[in-house]
Amino acid sequence: MTRPAGPLPAASPPVAARPAVPAPARSARRHDPERKSRIVDVTVEIIAEHGLAGTTHRRIAAAADVPLGSLTYHFDGLNDLLAQAFRRHADRMSRSYAAAFAQVRTRAEFIEAVTDLIHSDADADSHDWAVAYELYLAALRDPALREVTESWMRTSRAVLERFTDPTTARGVDALIEGLVMHKVLATTSGATRRETHALIDRLVPPAPPLGAHP
Amino acid sequence: MTRPAGPLPAASPPVAARPAVPAPARSARRHDPERKSRIVDVTVEIIAEHGLAGTTHRRIAAAADVPLGSLTYHFDGLNDLLAQAFRRHADRMSRSYAAAFAQVRTRAEFIEAVTDLIHSDADADSHDWAVAYELYLAALRDPALREVTESWMRTSRAVLERFTDPTTARGVDALIEGLVMHKVLATTSGATRRETHALIDRLVPPAPPLGAHP
DNA sequence: CCGTCATGTGTACGAGCGTACATACTATGT
């Protein structure tokens, strides 16, 4: 066969419709070392926007502007890619969680920081939390993802335990989870900052272990 | 083209391959008035077992032992069926939630009831909670389901408000949600009953409004 | 300057999905 042998249905004639330059805008991106990482980032965004069920190879490829085959080339199937995306998201959330408490010194500051965490900008965070809930649900059925959720929970618990006892840390962590979830879900405005502050204040025992970390 | 123009690949010849008898054991179930309701129940179970993504017409039909066409006949598409399933589940959960507090009279009993709710049999409930989380997540993207989650939240809040002020009710509700979620997700054993009890006890203000309902 | 080969890409395939619809069946009115 003299022709390229490809059965491409709507291919352009051999005459260059585009400029004669080899391929200016088509597949000109070889050696793109950040591509794999970018794909993972894009995957997180797709999960946030379309949910786990709406996250497909084709959608990711389109959003990341890479060919479809690139996904199966860099990752061992969709599950592998999803797992890496979840892990990256969990890592980022953990870091942000820790950062929220970086400057905290007193009990009052601690309570303030928790309140801030719950009442941070609604829209920016509801995306992030949506991914987190997708992860929770996926982990419920895929034991391989349990490791990610466990590690995340361990991290956040550890952060809180710098300021309070383990039991309280558990409670505060759960209360954050529940309040944020209700806030993200509710169409009517949820609890006010003042209410949240009062609840945390009640849950955290008085004063003793301030800067005293074991 | 003289042929039927249909690209059907392996159509059977007009000769009856099965015995000439009409159909002895095939579709013998007509007039089954509980069928529609049973399909909804089965759908809830399928969601619990396989997740929303794994809930298909075919799987539901097989589990409910009805023909595939029966689903599109009784329901306006899969979304309609799923919505009805979620609504039924939410109703059941609401009733069970209310029942858990039916006998409660004192503050101590209230705290005990909340603790029981969180620490009820792990396996039986994790199925139920899995469905609830699927609902939460679906409601995040489908406004039509918001009504179901809102109504559920309103109901549970109302139950708790029989025993405490609105702010505390919000907090207790969120704490339940968070603790149960962590318990369902964690592979290692979660908080002990004693810990949970202590946390609730701290969150609920002392005594005043006991049997005093407005 | 050119073979050689690892790297990367376009395309096709089989499977499973929701849904539509022609057909079969049964309950009822006469």
Add this chain to the structure above:
DNA sequence: ACATAGTATGTACGCTCGTACACATGACGG
């Protein structure tokens, strides 16, 4: 007893999905 209408069912269609894989492509040693 039969015509008829409403109810129910099996099957097929169009579509999208994950994945495989035959081929381009460009870097590089000789």
